[in-house]
Structure formats: structure tokens, C-alpha cells
Amino acid sequence: MDLMQLLGIGKATFSHGVHPPEYKKGTGSSKIRRLSFSPEMILPLAQHFGAPSLPVVHEGQEVVRGEVLAEADGFMSVPLHSPATGVIRKIGLMPTARGPKTESIVLKLHAGVSQEVLYGAPQNIADMTPEALIDAVRNTGMVGLGGASFPTHAKMRIPEDQRVDTVLVNGCECEPYLTTDHRVMMEYSMDLLTGIEVAMKATGAARAIIGIEDNKPDAIEALLKACPADGNVTVGVMKTKYPQGAEKMMIKALLNREVPSGDYPAAVGVSVYNVATLTQLGALLPQCQGLIERVVTITGPGIKKPGNYLVALGTPLRFVLENLGFHGDADHLIMGGPMMGASVASLDVPITKGISGILVLTDEAKSKQTPRKVWPCIRCAYCVRACPVHLNPSELGMLAAKRQYQTMEEKFNLNDCFECGCCTYVCPSAIPLVQYFRIAKAINRENRERVA
Ligand code: SF4
Ligand code: SF4
Structure with a gap:
């Protein structure tokens, strides 16, 4: 029992x-174990849904761990705090896990100084x-x-x-x-x-x-x-x-x-x-303290010391992986879990507020995760039986292949899809359904913005 x-x-x-x-x-x-501080930290101003934070520091300024670096820009925004004591080396465009470079604050740590946190x-x-x-x-x-x-x-x-x-x-x-x-x-x-x-x-x-x-x-x-x-x-x-x-x-x-x-x-x-x-x-x-670190699961067959680590926000991925024994290459990294996470193409991106896991896959594990050969739909309905919001992923997939994105939204409730990936996971034809749906939603969003 x-x-x-x-x-x-x-x-x-x-x-x-x-x-x-x-x-x-x-x-x-x-x-949970604490990861040591990296010599430099990269803090994107857009780590949240909503308007990016507005910097209140300048290049060359000394800052203390816990100090506000950027303020919220309106209600749908949050401030950004310094994860360590150091000096602002740069405010400018830096790469992120999402792909495009984004405005960020780069902090250079002072070696050997106290890393006591500033509280209110x-x-x-x-x-x-x-x-x-x-x-x-x-x-x-x-x-x-x-x-x-x-x-x-x-x-x-x-x-x-x-x-x-x-x-x-x-x-x-x-x-x-x-x-x-x-x-x-x-x-x-x-x-x-x-x-x-x-x-x-x-x-x-x-x-x-x-x-x-x-x-x-x-x-x-x-x-x-x-x-x-x-x-x-x-x-x-x-x-x-x-x-x-x-x-x-x-x-x-x-x-x-x-x-x-x-x-x-x-x-x-x-x-x-x-x-x-x-x-x-x-x-x-x-x-009265700000968010400066978070727990991240760093795991997968491609990492020597897997575990749950308390990581300072802004820590570069390269530093994290080098410390924990990385033996793969950048193509095998996923930020988040294997079902909803996103592949990362560069090691020069930082840990941000929303990253709960880093999955490091080996060649063998990756080929199991993402079969490459795609076959036609055989109408088995496995995807229909898997979808937790009761959509018809097979029909949506066929419409996506014909680029009928508007019909997907208007007649087949595309926007109820929250991209869980269950349909892709069960599909015996290895059709990348969830990837199709992400693209369809992005195109519909763009079209709406163009009209507005
Ligand atoms: S990704 Fe979308 S369509 Fe596919 S199972 Fe999840 S909610 Fe349903
Ligand atoms: S699981 Fe794949 S093959 Fe089966 S109906 Fe859905 S899309 Fe078609």
C-alpha cells in the first residue's frame, strides 16, 4: 500500500x-547546491512578459548585490536587481536564448569582495x-x-x-x-x-x-x-x-x-x-529583497554532474556547463524540458528568470528525442486521443501544410493549443505538429499586427 x-x-x-x-x-x-559566481553576468532587460525594464544605472557604475539596476516600465513590467556586487561594464545588445540580441546590462564582478545582499x-x-x-x-x-x-x-x-x-x-x-x-x-x-x-x-x-x-x-x-x-x-x-x-x-x-x-x-x-x-x-x-537567483535543474546524459543548482541570474550558460562537466556540443542543449523547451544554439546566453532547466542531450539521446524522417499522416488519431484540450491536431496539421492558418484559427480553435507537444510525441509519422502550430500562430499574430 x-x-x-x-x-x-x-x-x-x-x-x-x-x-x-x-x-x-x-x-x-x-x-540543491549553489553554483559559484561567474566573472561576468548578462542581464537582459526583457526577462518577462510585458514591457522591458528601464535601466537606472550607467556604464562604469559600481553596484551592490540586490540593488535595483532597472525599474519597471508600467504595470505590466518588473524591476531587475543586481545578482552580484561589481561594476556595469556595458549596456547594449547581447544574445539571448530566444535568438535575437536584446538590450542587456553586463555586470563585471569584483573578485574577492563581499557578496552580501542588499535588503530593504x-x-x-x-x-x-x-x-x-x-x-x-x-x-x-x-x-x-x-x-x-x-x-x-x-x-x-x-x-x-x-x-x-x-x-x-x-x-x-x-x-x-x-x-x-x-x-x-x-x-x-x-x-x-x-x-x-x-x-x-x-x-x-x-x-x-x-x-x-x-x-x-x-x-x-x-x-x-x-x-x-x-x-x-x-x-x-x-x-x-x-x-x-x-x-x-x-x-x-x-x-x-x-x-x-x-x-x-x-x-x-x-x-x-x-x-x-x-x-x-x-x-x-x-x-524586501529582489529576485537575483533561482534553482535550475541541469541534467541529461551529456552532463557529468547533473543536479539542482541555485544559479545567479545572468550567469552565462558556458560558465554553468563548464563547471558541471559538459561533454556534448551546442546543438544538444534545450532550455526547459524536452516537451516544451526550446533548443539553444549558443553557449553565450545567460540564465534568466524563466529558465527552470537545462537539458544536455548526447547524439544518441537526441536522435531518440527528435526522429528526423517525416512520413505522411496515416489518420491513426493518436494525436486526437492525446490532445488535452480536445483539438484535432491531425486536421490542424494538414491545414498548416496548406498554409491555411486563418482557417486553423477560425474553425479549428488553433489558439486553444498551448503547445504542450503531446500530439507530436505520439505521432507515428513523426510529423512536427506542434512546430507547425507555433508557426501558424506567429503568422496569424503578425498579420493581425500589420492590419491594426
Ligand atoms: S500541442 Fe496543441 S494540438 Fe498538440 S496536443 Fe498540445 S494542445 Fe493539443
Ligand atoms: S498521430 Fe500523426 S499520423 Fe496519426 S492522425 Fe495524428 S498526425 Fe496523423
């Missing part, structure tokens, strides 16, 4: 989805109004650390005509290889509960549920023990299935509510946050 049966806990889930191999054993059980005056969450809390969240520079990089304070501002009754905390971590959230739940559970308190107070929610897949029994046990006795924060055990951690899947599985097409979770009374986001927030906000 397993832990869940002993506790009499049922396991929630959603319909469809896939079961890729997990590859989590190696890093899931190893404690302590803040007591219990004394703060929801508005004051949302401002304080914004001051931390916090964004969704699960990968979306949506400013956290903006998510907490609930539209006036909506009410949120439940905060859902995403501890599913359903992507293969990644174990950041698993370790964060195990090692920083009290910070997570503080972050949940902030989210509940800011959104007005009366309860919170931490959703965890049943392949992490130790994290479930740790959080069941840590949750307060009043029952307002509980653990929801979920079946291990990809993409269980997607917002709409979690809401359906744990609350049996359906977010309407094109709408947000607040429309059904829910606000969803990743565990790493709320854990960092719970650590930073009470001491």
Missing part, C-alpha cells in the same frame, strides 16, 4: 495526455493591504518561474468583476527530467507557505491547494506535515501524466471547473502559481 492509499487520498487527473519516460531519478533525490526594511505580511502586497510583489521583480515569466503581481490583480476563491499551486512538474519544483517543495516548504499566504491575501482567496503528482511521495509527505492545521492550505494529489501541470488541466483535475476557451483561470474563480514562484516570493518579500 502506498502513502496515498494509507492517507485515503484520491488522485485527480484530466482526460487525454501522455506518459513520457520521466528521467527524474538522478536529480530528484539530490539536494522588513515587511510584515499580516499588516499589509492587498494593494500594498501587490506593490511589494512587483518590487521583488518576481515573474512566473515555471517558464511563462508572466509578472506575478499582475496575476494577483484580479479584475473587479471577478472573484477568486482558490489559489492553486502547481507542484506537478510533469515535464520529463525537471526536478526543480520537487526539491524546492522538499527543502523550502516554509517559504512556500509564506508565498501562498501572500497569494491568498492579494487575491482574496479563502483557500489554497498545492497540486503534486503521485511520483513525488516525499514532497507530498513533507507538505502534508507543513500545512497549517486550519485546513485552508491543503495538498491535492494528482496522477502522474503529462501535461498535468498546465493551468487548465490542473483546474479541471482538482476543482472540476473548465476555463472557457480564450479566458483566464480567474473567470472560474482560480489563480494559479508555480511552487518555485511562491517559494521565492515567500523568501524575498518579508525582507
